[in-house]
Amino acid sequence: MTSRKLMKGATLGALLAATAIAAPAMAQDSVYFANNAYRTGPFSGSGIPIGDGMRDYITMINERDGGVNGVKIIYEECETGYDTKKSIECYEQAKSKNTILYSPWSTGATLAAIPRAHVDKIPILSMAYGLSASADGNNFPWVFIPPFTYWDGASVMVKYMADQLGGFDKLKGKKLGLIHLDAPFGKEPIPVLESLAKKYGFELKLYPVPAADMQNQSSLWLGIRRDRPDFIYNQGWGAMNPTAVKEAIRNNFPIGKMVGVWWAGGDDDARAGGDQAKGYKSLSWTQSGTQAPALQDIVKYVVDKGKSTTPKDKVGEALYNRGVYNSMLVVEGIRNAQKITGKKVITAEDMRRGLESLNLTEAKLKEIGFGGFVTPTTITCTDHSGHSKMFIQEWDGKKWVKSSDWTAPLEDEVKPLVDANAKDYVEKAGNWPKRTEPCEKSS
Numbered sequence: 001m002t003s004r005k006l007m008k009g010a011t012l013g014a015l016l017a018a019t020a021i022a023a024p025a026m027a028q029d030s031v032y033f034a035n036n037a038y039r040t041g042p043f044s045g046s047g048i049p050i051g052d053g054m055r056d057y058i059t060m061i062n063e064r065d066g067g068v069n070g071v072k073i074i075y076e077e078c079e080t081g082y083d084t085k086k087s088i089e090c091y092e093q094a095k096s097k098n099t100i101l102y103s104p105w106s107t108g109a110t111l112a113a114i115p116r117a118h119v120d121k122i123p124i125l126s127m128a129y130g131l132s133a134s135a136d137g138n139n140f141p142w143v144f145i146p147p148f149t150y151w152d153g154a155s156v157m158v159k160y161m162a163d164q165l166g167g168f169d170k171l172k173g174k175k176l177g178l179i180h181l182d183a184p185f186g187k188e189p190i191p192v193l194e195s196l197a198k199k200y201g202f203e204l205k206l207y208p209v210p211a212a213d214m215q216n217q218s219s220l221w222l223g224i225r226r227d228r229p230d231f232i233y234n235q236g237w238g239a240m241n242p243t244a245v246k247e248a249i250r251n252n253f254p255i256g257k258m259v260g261v262w263w264a265g266g267d268d269d270a271r272a273g274g275d276q277a278k279g280y281k282s283l284s285w286t287q288s289g290t291q292a293p294a295l296q297d298i299v300k301y302v303v304d305k306g307k308s309t310t311p312k313d314k315v316g317e318a319l320y321n322r323g324v325y326n327s328m329l330v331v332e333g334i335r336n337a338q339k340i341t342g343k344k345v346i347t348a349e350d351m352r353r354g355l356e357s358l359n360l361t362e363a364k365l366k367e368i369g370f371g372g373f374v375t376p377t378t379i380t381c382t383d384h385s386g387h388s389k390m391f392i393q394e395w396d397g398k399k400w401v402k403s404s405d406w407t408a409p410l411e412d413e414v415k416p417l418v419d420a421n422a423k424d425y426v427e428k429a430g431n432w433p434k435r436t437e438p439c440e441k442s443s
Contacts, residue, residue, distance in 0.1 A: 030072045031334060031346060034094035035103040036087050037077040042214060043238030045268055046319060050105070051077060052310040053323025056302050057294070061331055063301040068334045071344050082238070084108040091116065100351040101125050101330065107185035110134075110143075117142045118433050123352040125333075127326045128153075128262060128285075132188055135385035136422035137356065141435045144355045146329065147377040147388035150235075151417060152409035153261050153283050154189035156390055157233045158196045159410060160259065164231075172201035177229035179220070179236060179244055182208035186235050189261070192417055193233075199413075205229055214240035221247045234260040234282075242272030249276045259283065259392070266319040270395035278397040285375045285390045286325050288400040290316035294369030295324065318393070318400050325374055332368070333358055340440065349437075356381060357440035375406060381439030387411060 035054055038047035058075045067073055076097075078090035087109030091102055101123045104110040110130035117124050124143045126134070132149035134140040161176060162168045178193060180186030186208065197204040205227050207220050217240075224232070232253065234244050241264045248258050256279035260269070265282025273280065290296060295316055302308045303315055314320060337346045337354025346354070358379045365371050377386040392404035426432045 029070065029345065030067070030074050031100050032074040032076070032097055033099045033101050033103065033330065034076045034078050034090065034097070036080050036090050036105040036109060038080050038082040038105070039077075040079065041081040041238075042211070043082040045242070046238050046263065046266055047082065047105070049266065049314065049317055049319040050323040050326070052308070052314070053320040053325075054103075054327045055323075056298050056308050056310060056315070057324045057327035057331070059302045059307055060294075060298045061327075063305075063307065064297055068331055069338055069344055071334070071338075073331070073334070080106070080109070082106055084112055088112050088116075095120055095122060098348070100334070100346060100348050101355075103326070103330075104130070107131070107188060108183060111184055114140070114143060115429065121352070122348045123355055125326070125329060125355070127322075127329060129185065131425075132192075133418055133421035133425055135383060135387070135418050137380065137382050137384040138435060139422040139426050139432075140384060141356075141437050142352060144379065144384045146358075146379055146384070146386045147285055147375055148390065148409060149385055149387070149414070149418070150188035150261065151192040151414045152385070152387050153390070154192045154233070155196065155410035155414050156283060156407050157189075157231075157259055158193070158200070159407065160392060160404070161202075161231050162200075164257075168200055174202045174231075175205055175227065175229040176202055177205045177207055177224060177227065177232040179207045179209060179224075179232060179234045181214075181235065181237055181240055182210045185237060189233070189235055191421070192414060195417065196410075196413060209236070209240055209244075214238060215243050217243050217247050221251045221253075224253065225251055230257065232258040234258060234264040236260065236264045241266065241269035245269060245273040245277055245280055248280075249273050255279045256281065262322070262390070263319075265393060265400065267317040267400065270400070275397060277395055280395045281392050281403065282400075283390050284318065284393040284400070284402075285388065286318070286321045287373050287402065288316060288318050288321060288393070292370055292373040294328070294373070295321070297369065298324070321373075325370075328368070328370065329355075329358070332360065332364075352437065353440050355379060356384070357442045359442040378442050380442055387414065 037051045058073050062072050080086040091113050110126045126145050132151040134143040193204050260282035262283045270277045270280050333354040337350040341350050360377045362376050375388045377388045389406035389408050393400040394403035
């Protein structure tokens with residue numbers, strides 16, 4: 001899951017531009033948070049658009065509103081190359097600067113930081129990635145994983161497969177192949193898929209992809225041709241995704257029966273397959289495009305004013321919009337923490353309170369410029385995810401389009417796994433700090 005290889009053509013200028021809005025020192029009326037970035041290496045194709053979306057939304061809030069209730073956000077990137085060891089160095093650096101939250105941007109980095117954050121009292125925001133069991137707010141009061149977990153996504157994949165076949169009873173005897181990065185991120189959906197396979201009688205075939213072989217999947221696809229799965233779920237990231245799309249096409253696998261997790265649904269992932277990639281699908285919860293008022297304001301206040309390094313035609317692409325959503329969670333967490341505490345300049349402990357009672361209703365989303373663009377999400381004391389709805393998006397040859405209704409996870413299947421695994425994590429950790437923070441009610 002780690003790599004220290006630099007992408008060819010990366011320049012010092014590009015790296016400096018990536019952190020262009022970072023300030024050298026915090027002003028008295030500001031808050032600071034750092035984001036783990038990977039603008040270099042084989043995962044940079046995914047990391048760059050997400051980082052761009054995060055940075056541009058924060059810049060827009062500072063430019064348009066003067067910050068959050070007059071408090072500017074000092075945002076800084078720490079380049080990791082998707083290396084977990086480097087990510088922890090970035091965590092310690094952010095802690096020394098009094099960050100209000102930690103943004104790991106990798107499951108491996110999240111797992112490494114969880115024990116530290118509970119001692120340091122720094123909230124972790126692992127948006128739709130990380131440890132699925134950390135959705136249990138009772139045992140993980142410092143970890144937030146909205147709007148859903150990898151287990152939620154895997155359950156929706158099984159539901160989609162059942163819908164395509166004509167019902168859950170039709171799953172019996174079928175095969176689901178899981179192509180996954182051979183790393184913590186890639187392995188996350190396996191427990192829930194194994195549980196559902198046992199319940200509904202389908203066979204789960206695992207196809208792990210080592211990080212070193214992300215762009216060399218030929219032998220793996222020979223196995224897929226032999227096994228002939230009915231559907232494939234792609235839990236991939238970085239250079240693995242466009243390779244998987246191209247290999248599916250080359251091996252004559254029906255592209256419409258391969259569905260990616262939301263991180264395997266970038267524009268470049270599908271674009272790599274050319275015209276034959278039409279019909280490739282992925283899970284999503286953010287619409288593509290710039291129709292949302294918040295995205296239009298990014299163009300107006302940031303891109304058109306030359307305050308972004310993002311090419312204008314990349315604004316609104318799938319992974320860019322996920323980065324925007326991530327920063328929206330940060331901004332609204334700050335706003336909610338200010339409301340709860342009565343303070344303008346909040347601390348990390350205040351931020352935890354703001355995130356734990358974040359209620360992004362349809363009305364609230366419309367108010368902040370995201371109406372109809374993303375799913376409503378409510379975080380509570382016991383539920384740090386929300387387990388919100390998602391949809392299937394489909395590549396039409398040029399762009400992603402919404403191709404299904406909003407779909408809820410199979411909560412009855414997922415919640416028992418969350419509860420059991422959270423309990424198991426705490427027991428195995430030994431001397432795990434018990435929750436001492438009072439519960440906040442969602443407003």
